[in-house]
Amino acid sequence: MNAENVLDVAMSAYWQNDPADVSVNAICQMAGISKPSLYRAFGSEDGLSRAVLDRYAEQVLSDIFVILQGGTGLHQTLDALIDFASDDPRMETGCLFYKMRAGKHRLGPDTLSRVEEIDAAARAAYAAFLQAARDAGEWPDGLSVEAGARYLGEQIALAITQRASGEDPARIREMLTLALSVFTRR
Amino acid sequence: MNAENVLDVAMSAYWQNDPADVSVNAICQMAGISKPSLYRAFGSEDGLSRAVLDRYAEQVLSDIFVILQGGTGLHQTLDALIDFASDDPRMETGCLFYKMRAGKHRLGPDTLSRVEEIDAAARAAYAAFLQAARDAGEWPDGLSVEAGARYLGEQIALAITQRASGEDPARIREMLTLALSVFTRR
């Protein structure tokens, strides 16, 4: 019955549509397995969506952490983030993590706690990146690293969420570039 | 059976929670009316949510248009928008319009077209406001009014959406102020 294949099918379904709109029944049908098989493998819908999120984190989100930890300087890293959010084909239908976070009140407890865990890790990574830029002297006056990290994370989330709603990538890039210009102008 | 009371109850329910999480059954129960009565008055769930959105537009959204058309200059109007998004108590649980727009794929055709209508009107109002600021010479180089209007609208939407998720208003204000600083710095 191949659990990895089920995870791939579920991840793609959750990702392409909204997680809340994809039923367990539909996943079983798409994966060609029976419902008892799925429940034996993952325990519950919560177990499945959590497993999917784990897979997504290591297959996709890890790339964002790589960009942040690249140590290539403020300007260059911001450009890489803009490229990723605006034009990476994998973000064409949005980000599964952001979709889950946006509908967190519908998640089961396990998936929810994983979402919050990833959220905290992302904020920490953004903060570490900005702290390094501050240490290098590339930093506008009167802005805390904490606030900057929150701002940066939410602007990236906004841009990718807009891609999910079919917005023109060029427009998204324009808006995100404008939003992140607060880091490089003084 | 009082249709206005039903609209008030439904608006408050849609607004406080997510529209997709509020069933027709629940609204009937809260309003103390029978389901056939509601369907005779509004035709369908789509008819009800559209009527609710109409009411919301004239009771709440109109205030934003008033701010935008106040003609009090760029800086002052932006501050008023920041105040509204960050601290107006009516936005404490978010904006019903933004909640509907975020879940537009779940809306019926009538409600959906009304959402898009309001969206277009809002963009036009933002653009008119920014055009006036440009005519007054208060405008950064290399930014089109169109792009600025989209950016401004989305930043406001982001801020209010964050209020719905319980974010600290002071943090939201800080982020929104930072985002809108691109209009006043050169």
Next chain:
DNA sequence: TCATTTTTATACCAATCGGTATTTTAAGTC
């Protein structure tokens, strides 16, 4: 007061949800 019409309330509909009990099938093992 009686009859008509309109509104209300109760009960129901088919579809779908997440989750399971039961039965059938298949795979080993001796």
Next chain:
DNA sequence: GACTTAAAATACCGATTGGTATAAAAATGA
């Protein structure tokens, strides 16, 4: 081949969804 064990498929569960048919009640007109 006979027996055991594990997996799979089907059928079912109660709850809830948007929507309606029908029966009871209330208001209206003569």
